Amino acid sequence: MITVFEKPKSLTPAKTHYCPGCTHGIIHRLVAEVIDELGVREETIGIAPVGCSVLAYNYFNVDMYEAAHGRAPAVATGIKRVHPDKVVFTYQGDGDLAAIGTAEIIHAAARGEKITTIFVNNAIYGMTGGQMAPTTLIGQTATTAPNGRDPEVQGYPIRMSEILATMPGAAYIARVSVHNPQEVAKAKKAIKTAFQVQLERKGFAMVEVLSSCPTNWGLTPLKALEWLKDNMIPYYPLGVQKAPEEVKA
């Protein structure tokens, strides 16, 4: 018998708690495939955030931490400084990384911490019930912005990749999406680069992954992917924001 498809070794057999149509599962799988392919599963330490992926420590088959809300980059810093030869990654959502944890991510990048951050941006707080996120689009409704985000009241959505790309300590910053198979393939390539950049000790690396939230957007899974493409990508353009010279080539 020939095996043509199997679960990555870096994922546990646990069934995830994610809602139907949520793209966290795809992103988990991409990260796990990359860890497998780089052969670093037994050298990797991951950090789960607070938010929808709070239970990610049950799904990644590597040593894991659960961090306080927004603090994953600080926790990762502590781990990496103790074990500079290990692979350390954070997995964070938009509320975690771009609101309550803004200071931690900016300073981890500024210090050039040799860690990899997977930033899942779905423009909403999922776990707590569809509240407005720092990345919620203008006009997008949320349980705490029932009439839609109004810049006069709630200000503007934050583009974290563009901000972090200005930091000399950031070696690799890319924004990808998982709304169709082609983009999933590109997302995996970016995630792999972000881990390789860490292995080569080049500096801080982050991949922002645009992700869908059918439950809190009030859309079917398919419609949610279309909404992502039509609404999120124009404000959050895909592509590599910053990369070392040899990666760009």
Next chain:
Amino acid sequence: MAKVLMKGNEALGEAAIRAGCRFFFGYPITPQSELPHYLAKRLPEVGGVFLQAESEVAAINMVYGAAGAGARVMTSSSSPGVSLKMEGISYIAGAELPCVIVNMQRGGPGLGSIQPGQADYFQAVKGGGHGDYRLLVLAPASIQEMVDLMGLAFALADKYRNPVMILGDGTLGQMMEPVEFPEMLDPEKLPQKPWAAQGAKGREPNIINSLYLNPLELEDHNLKLQAKYTQMAAEETRSESYYTDDADIVLVGYGSSARVCKAAVDQARQQGIKAGLFRPITLFPFPKAEIQAACRQAKAVLTVEMSMGQLVEDVRYNLEFRVPVHFYGRAGGMVPTTRAVVSKITELVQEGGRSA
């Protein structure tokens, strides 16, 4: 080893290194800054890492990361900074990670002052952050004791997998005394921590976590934590009793206040007053049997603090309200004088040691 004259904050830094600490994460705040200054120079010399974090919040979460990864790690701050660390301390206690936190207390509340204070007693001994947890709290009263307790702090943190706080104050941090340091511990030779997250090589993954969504599991976790605190109360209480055997009046104080009390006891004894001092060294667990023994003859107890009355509550509680417990405190960075404490003792003698 010969004695050296050193400032309290710097002595604490050297003591941490001798105890095998190679990682420090902190944020500048007066009056503890000499400790990070010292470690910024000294840690790289011994292959360690000193990192100035962007905030107190980040610093304590770096400690969470390093502690979970198996290292002996420390942070230090002073009152307003320690308040900021409370979220992380709760997570560290919940995830059962060992680490040492130094609080060189200053006057409060709010931004308060940069002068010494002892008003963080409740925060230190009752938990401080959210949830049912306790820190093991050590209260030195001299530079030599700060050095000695630092070694103990790391040992107890590892023994109980629990954060340990060294609760000092601005006076202890700033003053100089001759000290003798213990031999250097080799961090490589410390006991392994098989629970640490260091990469799941040839084993199931380790998870550093304080989240238990199943209420029965979380209750069990809380019961396990409580059992640890009970064990600490049975095995770890430390205190000093000074002239308490025949004392009619027993003073109770910790840290800098206890030094003032000791001088007051000496002066009162010269005046023929049978005064003594009970000094808790562990503030949590509180030395209950020891304070009861020290006060068994006492007609009155006087608690002396640089706060408006915090330790006094634990003194009354642990003496089970059998003896009148009086209170004398200064706040805002004011330090009690020996003369004021002696005059308080004299008043109590004149009153016949009755009525609290």
